[in-house]
Amino acid sequence: MKTSSTRRRLGLRVTALTSVAVAAIALTGCSGAASSGPTTITFSYLWGGEEAKALEKVIADFNKSQSEIKVVGVSSPDAQKQLTSMSSSNGSFDISDNFGNTVGSWASKGILAPLDEYLKADKVDLGDFAPASMEQMKFDGKTYALPIAVHTQQLMYNKDLLAAAGVEPPTTMDELATAIQKLTVTDASGAITQIGLGNPSTSTLLTTLGYAFGGTWDGKDGKTPSPTDAKNIEALDWYTSTLTDKFGADKIASFTSGLGQYMSAQDPFYTGKEAMVIDGEWQAVNIPKVAPNLNWGVIDIPAASEELAGTTQVSTSTLFIPSNSKHKAEAAKFLAYIVGDKPMTDFTLALGNLPSKTSLLTDSAYSSIPNFDSWLKVLAGENAKALASQPYSAEYATDLGTAFDDVVRGVATPEAAMKSVADKAKSYDAG
Structure with missing residues (x-):
């Protein structure tokens, strides 16, 4: 009798646990549907001060513009910390910035994600970028970064x-x-x-x-x-x-x-x-x-x-996606947004830098800056040169x-x- 009673209690317990498990699975499914909000990506950037404020404004505008992706900006001026994160198996960010002369070395080490497929999917017109600025963005025929701002x-x-x-x-x-x-x-x-x-x-x-x-x-x-x-x-x-x-x-x-x-x-x-x-x-x-x-x-x-x-x-300030990002497609959508006409104009005006897109070089937004047109006009010229970005x-x-x-x-x-x-x-x- 004791054995039979014990078995009945165990049977009831298993049944109860199974019911709880089924209910938990059902609740998980409901919770996933209810919380299937935006994918959060981290944008760790080297800028600080007024530049960081300008960048946070661009991030806020992007977050307001759609509901699928939420960008969280983190000002982290430590370039060595940036490289350490990119070189680990679990990175701490999904998109970041640096200078164009790092692209070749980092791409050759496999720590940058190639962007061509994402840029094509997000309809980014690479032909609109100043040719000299794009020379530093490529390695072995693939694009690994985009210039958000350039300098002459x-x-x-x-x-x-x-x-x-x-x-x-x-x-x-x-x-x-x-x-x-x-x-x-x-x-x-x-x-x-x-x-x-x-x-x-x-x-x-x-x-x-x-x-x-x-x-x-x-x-x-x-x-x-x-x-x-x-x-x-x-x-x-x-x-x-x-x-x-x-x-x-x-x-x-x-x-x-x-x-x-x-x-x-x-x-x-x-x-x-x-x-x-x-x-x-x-x-x-x-x-x-x-x-x-x-x-x-x-x-x-x-x-x-x-x-x-x-x-x-020409030298460049670039945006890139590390290979260890878990949200590359979402980061690429934000990248496509930030190199759009208005975000790029707003950001470069705040920094006092040149836009990297030739279609913006004659934009009236820059006309109030004294003598700025002199630096703008030479960017698209055939004698604008950039040091290579190689290993x-x-x-x-x-x-x-x-x-x-x-x-x-x-x-x-x-x-x-x-x-x-x-x-x-x-x-x-x-x-």
Whole structure:
């Protein structure tokens, strides 16, 4: 009797548990239907401050525009943390940003998701992006990122200093060299008190000059380091003969060591210590805020020959989807949205950057920014150049930077410095 009774109780218990299980399954199904709201994706971005506020506005607009996807923005300026997450089996975000020169290296390591199928499905017109900006977005024939904003370089000049020296804005390399001589001022001891051409970034300045002389830094195929290209050497020789040899590397170094912080009220271009600089479009937004009384202008970078007119260097701010994202399709839909006309315009205006789409280059939204059109117009030109984004690019940039510093400091000739980079490039990882 005890055994039979026990079995009956167990039978009743199993029946009860089965009923609970069935009910639970039914409730789960109902719960799934009831909570089948938007898929949440995480957008971890490197921007902060005012830039982050502008990006959060774009995110909010996207979330309001549809009900299938909810984007949660996270400001995380730690690039190493970003890379660590992308390299793990379980990533912490679905979409993020960086610069175009990282695309080739990251794509070759398999940590970026190829985007072509998603972009086709979401009807993103890749042909509308400035060609130079897209050069950094591809690796092995596939698209791995899109540019949300781009940057070009132009020659900025202090109108008052040029007028006082009787100098017209230069349009050729010879005119630029002459202007630099006239605009570089020394005191009785020979110390420089004003320099004709400033140097906000040595690597950007000298690679841009290489392009302006018709050189290439990544070979004719765009995939091979070519630091010893004859036109690159010509550009560096021009720089050394115009500045380093003429005024002395030690005196230039002494002068620059006492200059104020870049883009602050003490920026040497703002305070008249530098008569001219080759710099990016962000200055057009910063100058009215920080140095509103500065009388300045901007012109195309002088080129070594007529066919090189309008030469500039392009760099990019990119958006990408990591391979370990669990919501690639949803992240791609948001990516397609943010590179749409209005979001891109709103975001680039907030940052003081250029839109990457050629259809927006003449948009009236940018017309209120002083001199901004100068940077805009060269972006779509055939002489807009971008450094390659290949597996070797980061290492190459480091080696070029070291070699350029040696040239500027007068401790190595352009020929010797670039040969040292070419020798190192033989051991680069080809991916």
